[in-house]
Amino acid sequence: MRILGQGYYIPERIVMSEEVDFLAGVKKGTVLKKTGIRKRHYADFRDKETTSKMGKYAAENAIKNAGINKEDIDLIIGANATKEILLPCSASLIQKQLGLENNKTACFDVGSSCLSFFTALEVADMYLKAGKYKNILIVSSEIASIGINYEHIESAGLFGDGAAAFIIGNGGNSPVSKFQTFSEGFYYTSIPGGGTRYLVKDYNENNKSDYLFHMEGSKAFKLIKQKIDDFFYEFLEENDINMTEIDRVVAHQASMTGLKLIGKQLNIADEKMINIIAEYGNMIAASIPFTFAYGVENGLIKREDKILIAGTSAGISIGMMVLEY
Structure with missing residues (x-):
C-alpha cells in the first residue's frame, strides 16, 4: 500500500468558542475553558457544503496531488459517521459528484465512527494485496455540527x-x-435515534435529545484509560516497533484530554504529535485524515516518514497503525 495523494476541505464559516457559548446559553469563556478549543468550522450544509460536496472538493485535491486522472479510480470507500442521506452509501454520492457515475467504479462505505478512515485503510490494503483494485479513493466527510446538543455543554464545543x-x-x-x-462502553458515545429503535417518524420536540449526539465523557475516558495502555504496548511488542523509529504521530483529534492521554501512554514527545484540535475541533472520522493531510501540506510529514496513527471511537473502539508515507 502506498499513499499516492491526499487533500482536504474546510467549510468557510468559522465558529469561535464565544459563539458556542451563546448557542449553549452559558457564560462567555465556558466552552474554551472546558475544551481548550478556540475555533472550529461549520458547514453550510443545506446547499454549498453538503457532505458529498465537501467530500468532492477534498477528493479533487487528493486526485491532483496523486497525479492521476479521476477515471483511474476503480474503488471509492466512504469512511464517515455522518451521512447526507441514509441510503444509498456515501461513496456513491461522491462518485456522482465527481462525474464518475458511468465509470464502473465500485462504491461502498465502512463505518466505525471516528475510526472509519482507519478501517478504510485496512480494507484498502487488503484489496490491493489481493490485486482486486489499483487506485482506491477514501473519503471522510463529516458535518458534525448538525448533531450537536447545545444543552450538553460537555460535548457542544x-x-x-x-x-x-x-x-x-x-x-x-x-x-x-x-x-x-x-x-x-457502547452507550457512552452514541446517537440513539434515527435507526430502527427510535424511528425518524417518531421525532418530536419532547424526545429530540434522542436524535442528537450523547456522550458520557467521564465514563468513556475511564474505560479508554483502563484499556489503552495494554492495547498500545501489545501492538508495539507484537510488531517489534520502537517508538524512536516513529517520525510523526497522527492521532484522532477527539479532545485535548484524549490527545494528552495518548501522548502520556506512549511517552510521545510533543514535537512528534500533530495537535491541531484547538483550531479545528473534533471532525469525527475526518479528523485523522485531515490531520494527516494538514501535516503533509505544512511540511510536518515527508515522504518515507514512519507515521503512527492512533485513535478511539464510539463502540468503544481503539485503533493503532504504523505506515510509511
Whole structure:
C-alpha cells in the first residue's frame, strides 16, 4: 500500500468558542475553558457544503496531488459517521459528484465512527494485496455540527466540520495495525435515534435529545484509560516497533484530554504529535485524515516518514497503525 495523494476541505464559516457559548446559553469563556478549543468550522450544509460536496472538493485535491486522472479510480470507500442521506452509501454520492457515475467504479462505505478512515485503510490494503483494485479513493466527510446538543455543554464545543480524501495505490509497504472494540462502553458515545429503535417518524420536540449526539465523557475516558495502555504496548511488542523509529504521530483529534492521554501512554514527545484540535475541533472520522493531510501540506510529514496513527471511537473502539508515507 502506498499513499499516492491526499487533500482536504474546510467549510468557510468559522465558529469561535464565544459563539458556542451563546448557542449553549452559558457564560462567555465556558466552552474554551472546558475544551481548550478556540475555533472550529461549520458547514453550510443545506446547499454549498453538503457532505458529498465537501467530500468532492477534498477528493479533487487528493486526485491532483496523486497525479492521476479521476477515471483511474476503480474503488471509492466512504469512511464517515455522518451521512447526507441514509441510503444509498456515501461513496456513491461522491462518485456522482465527481462525474464518475458511468465509470464502473465500485462504491461502498465502512463505518466505525471516528475510526472509519482507519478501517478504510485496512480494507484498502487488503484489496490491493489481493490485486482486486489499483487506485482506491477514501473519503471522510463529516458535518458534525448538525448533531450537536447545545444543552450538553460537555460535548457542544468539541465538534467541527470538514472533509479529507486519500488516493491509495500499490508501491509501498503494508501497514501494521491493531483494532479492538470494548462494547461495555457502547452507550457512552452514541446517537440513539434515527435507526430502527427510535424511528425518524417518531421525532418530536419532547424526545429530540434522542436524535442528537450523547456522550458520557467521564465514563468513556475511564474505560479508554483502563484499556489503552495494554492495547498500545501489545501492538508495539507484537510488531517489534520502537517508538524512536516513529517520525510523526497522527492521532484522532477527539479532545485535548484524549490527545494528552495518548501522548502520556506512549511517552510521545510533543514535537512528534500533530495537535491541531484547538483550531479545528473534533471532525469525527475526518479528523485523522485531515490531520494527516494538514501535516503533509505544512511540511510536518515527508515522504518515507514512519507515521503512527492512533485513535478511539464510539463502540468503544481503539485503533493503532504504523505506515510509511
